[in-house]
Amino acid sequence: MxxxxxxxxxxxxxxxxxxxxxxxxxxxxxxxxxxxxxxxxxxxxxxxxxxxxxxxxxxxxxxxxxxxxxxxxxxxxxxxxxxxxxxxxxxxxxxxxxxxxxxxxxxxxxxxxxxxxxxxxxxxxxxxxxxxxxxxxxxxxxxxSAYAMVAVNWAMGITSYFIGWIVRYRKQRLHELTERTHIAEATQAALAEQAVGDERRRIARELHDVVAHHLAVIGVMAEGARRSFDSQPDKSKEALDTVSETAREALNQMRSLLTVLRSSEEPETQPLPTLDSIRSLVAQNREAGLPLKYTVKGDYFDLHQGASLAVYRIVQEALTNIIKHVGHNAQSEVILSYEPQQLSVRIINDVGDGAHSPQRAGGHGIIGMRERAHLYGGTLSAEVDDHGGFAVTATFPRAHAQDPATLAKAEQL
Incomplete structure (x- = not known):
């Protein structure tokens, strides 16, 4: 001991x-x-x-x-x-x-x-x-000498009582501080647990967006390669090349995302997608056989990294729903609009033969997109038109979505 x-x-x-x-x-x-x-x-x-x-x-x-x-x-x-x-x-x-x-x-x-x-x-x-x-x-x-003895004894008694009172007060203070420390530690642990839970949900959402979209593309291209394997070998080879490229891109994005679970000293293998990545996302879906048009309107302005990723994920999720639930003959379009007070993105499509609306398919995709928009003060709507077409519209207020550094520079001009 x-x-x-x-x-x-x-x-x-x-x-x-x-x-x-x-x-x-x-x-x-x-x-x-x-x-x-x-x-x-x-x-x-x-x-x-x-x-x-x-x-x-x-x-x-x-x-x-x-x-x-x-x-x-x-x-x-x-x-x-x-x-x-x-x-x-x-x-x-x-x-x-x-x-x-x-x-x-x-x-x-x-x-x-x-x-x-x-x-x-x-x-x-x-x-x-x-x-x-x-x-x-x-x-x-x-x-x-009784009176002197009484006076001395009472003085000693009062001193003894006063010392005991000081000890009692210190014990009470120590107990209160201990209780406060325990409460603070419990609160800190609860906040840390909540932060971990929020981060896990964010990672799960990101993984869902990455994996669901790329697997949908891989599934479509693999099916197309199987059908044209005998009659059009060249197209089958192109489709398989697209499958390989899509799988590698999905793997790279997953690696970049999972770096948050590693040490902060480890470098990221690939940056997370931004608004500029929407163009390559559209090109990838075109290679998968989806007739897709991409339009950018208004004057470009910088966005906060998180808001930029949210816009990209909304577009990615909407296109994933189109690939899974809408026929390949349907015409689709992504419209990105830089407006004076907000940024809006709209994904629309016409339902093709034998397809059904993504909204009827159910699932958590639309809920996840709406949560991403709300995170940056925006809104999201998903509607079906009279002809069965489907449209997803998300808006992000510029004051919430724009990069704070850019906003500060703009205010100084």
């Missing part, structure tokens, strides 16, 4: 074993006081008392209340009163001669009892001590 652990173990034993520890405490005081009185009595012929072996049980009786002070204060005070009265009217002077029990009980009451009951207990203890002094030394004798 380490030496540094001894004090903590001793303090734990004192707190958890009050009766046993106080018995040891009272025994130590008894041995110390008996030694002092015996030495004083044997070396000083003018000592006011004669300490003999019969004085040892008398001194021990006066210290018994110390052993009960934390387990039963009422019993300790009652025993002290009885012992004091017995000492006052008998020759057993050593029961209350040292006064240690009075000081320790007063201190204990101030530490462990409520303020009201600690004051009541202190008054009872020291009224008892005062009565003993007057009975033993004489109340009516003007030459008696």
């Amino acid at each position: 380490r030496i540094s652990a001894v004090p903590s173990r001793f303090n734990h034993w004192i707190r958890t074993r009050p009766l046993q520890s106080d018995i040891v405490f009272a025994t130590v005081i008894w041995a110390f006081m008996a030694s002092l009185m015996f030495i004083a009595s044997s070396t000083n012929d003018t000592a006011p008392y004669d300490f003999t072996w019969w004085s040892l049980p008398q001194l021990a009786l006066g210290l018994v209340p110390i052993a009960l002070r934390r387990v039963n204060m009422l019993a300790a005070v009652s025993l002290l009163i009885v012992a004091t009265a017995f000492s006052a009217f008998t020759s057993w002077d050593f029961i209350a001669a040292d006064g240690t029990a009075y000081l320790i009980l007063t201190y204990t009451a101030a530490v462990h009892l409520t303020p009201r009951w600690s004051i009541v207990t202190g008054l009872i203890v020291w009224i008892t001590a005062t009565a003993w002094i007057f009975v033993v030394n004489g109340f009516w004798d003007p030459t008696s």
Whole structure:
């Protein structure tokens, strides 16, 4: 056992074993006081008392209340009163001669009892001590030192009570600080857990967008390659090349995304998509056989990285829904509009033969797109027209979506 652990173990034993520890405490005081009185009595012929072996049980009786002070204060005070009265009217002077029990009980009451009951207990203890002094030394004798002894005893009692009150206050403050620390740690742990959960949901959403879109493209191209394998081998080879390229791109994006789970010192393999990546996304879907048109309107302005990624993911999810649920003969279009107060993106298509609306297909795609738009103060709507076509429209307020650095420069112009 380490030496540094001894004090903590001793303090734990004192707190958890009050009766046993106080018995040891009272025994130590008894041995110390008996030694002092015996030495004083044997070396000083003018000592006011004669300490003999019969004085040892008398001194021990006066210290018994110390052993009960934390387990039963009422019993300790009652025993002290009885012992004091017995000492006052008998020759057993050593029961209350040292006064240690009075000081320790007063201190204990101030530490462990409520303020009201600690004051009541202190008054009872020291009224008892005062009565003993007057009975033993004489109340009516003007030459008696009883009054001086009473004044000294009350001063010592008040000091003992004040020390106990300070200890009680410090314990209360320590307990409050400990509780606050525990609450702060619990709150911090809850916030950290919530942050981890939010990050996991964000990663899951990103993985869904990446994997769902690219697998949809791979599925379409693989099906086309299978159908044209015998009749048009060249087109089958082109389709398989597109499958290979799409798979590699999906893998690279997944690697870039999963770097958030690694050490911050590891470099990212590929940056996350932005608005500029929409053009390559459109080209990829065209290679998959989707008749797709891409239009950009208005004057370009920079967007916050998160908002730019949100726009890209909305377009990606909408095109994924088109590939999964709409025929390949359907005409589709992506319109990106830079407006004075907002950025809007619209993905529309006409339903082809044998297709059904993405909205009827259900799933979490539209919910995820709407959450991305709301994250940057935007809105998203998904509607079916009278001809069965499907349109997704997302708007991002410029004040929320634009890069803060760009906004600051614009305000200075």
